[in-house]
Amino acid sequence: xxxxxxxxxxxxxxxxxxxxxxxxxxxxxxxxxxxxxxxxxxxxxxxxxxxxxxxxxxxxxxxxxxxxxxxxxxxxxxxxxxxxxxxxxxxxxxxxxxxxxxxxxxxxxxxxxxxxxxxxxxxxxxxxxxxxxxxxxxxxxxxxxxxxxxxxxxxxxxxxxxxxxxxxxxxxxxxxxxxxxxxxxxxxxxxxx
Numbered sequence: 001x002x003x004x005x006x007x008x009x010x011x012x013x014x015x016x017x018x019x020x021x022x023x024x025x026x027x028x029x030x031x032x033x034x035x036x037x038x039x040x041x042x043x044x045x046x047x048x049x050x051x052x053x054x055x056x057x058x059x060x061x062x063x064x065x066x067x068x069x070x071x072x073x074x075x076x077x078x079x080x081x082x083x084x085x086x087x088x089x090x091x092x093x094x095x096x097x098x099x100x101x102x103x104x105x106x107x108x109x110x111x112x113x114x115x116x117x118x119x120x121x122x123x124x125x126x127x128x129x130x131x132x133x134x135x136x137x138x139x140x141x142x143x144x145x146x147x148x149x150x151x152x153x154x155x156x157x158x159x160x161x162x163x164x165x166x167x168x169x170x171x172x173x174x175x176x177x178x179x180x181x182x183x184x185x186x187x188x189x190x191x192x193x
Contacts, residue, residue: 007045009035011055018056022097023105026053053101054109060098064091065123072127077135078188084128085157085184092161093173103158118147125150132191141191149191156187 004012013034017025028049032039046052067087074080092099111122120126129150135141141149160183163169164176171179 006035006037006041010037010042010045010052011059014052014056015059018053018097018101019095020097023053023101026056028052054107056098057102057107060095061102062123064088064102065127067091068124068127072131077131077138077140078192080131081128081135081153081188082181082184084131085153086181088124088154088157089161089177089180092165096165099161104162113151114147117151125154128153139193142193144191153184153187157184 010031014026014031017030017034026049028039028042031052032042035042042052046055064087068084071083071087072080074083092103111117116122117125117129125147129146132141132144132149132153133146136143136146157180160180164171164180169176169179
């Protein structure tokens with residue numbers, strides 16, 4: 001088994017704290033204690049706490065993007081769009097603190113719509129926009145701006161997740177999942193050609 005380098009140990013310890021308790025729990029002291037180093041030693045690898053949190057957020061975001069890319073191969077565009085929005089829900093429910101930090105917390109470095117997305121800076125929304133663009137080209141989806149449609153799909157999915165996590169649904173998780181996919185289906189039906 002390969003021995004982890006200090007930056008990887010720091011990231012793992014910070015990730016565990018983040019998963020359990022959220023961003024506020026990730027202090028340099030707590031991470032250092034978990035790794036067995038001094039808090040000052042962390043600064044050799046991460047210039048500040050914000051850089052460490054950004055790296056955790058970026059890693060989290062990239063994990064979701066990787067899952068979306070893996071699902072982007074279904075030949076049926078409508079089924080592909082459904083499949084692409086599943087890992088978003090799964091990630092939100094399994095990793096709520098990381099999800100919030102990656103997708104719901106205001107950050108100065110967050111991508112902005114439309115310019116950052118249209119310049120393909122979002123590995124997640126790129127996949128949805130590409131599927132929408134392909135659907136429009138193939139005549140499966142109505143003629144529309146793929147980026148606007150992709151953002152509408154994402155906003156719908158995100159809104160449902162946010163409402164569920166805020167206790168606005170009396171459904172249990174299984175019932176909410178069913179509603180989520182039915183609701184996504186209604187939206188996709190509305191953009192079909």
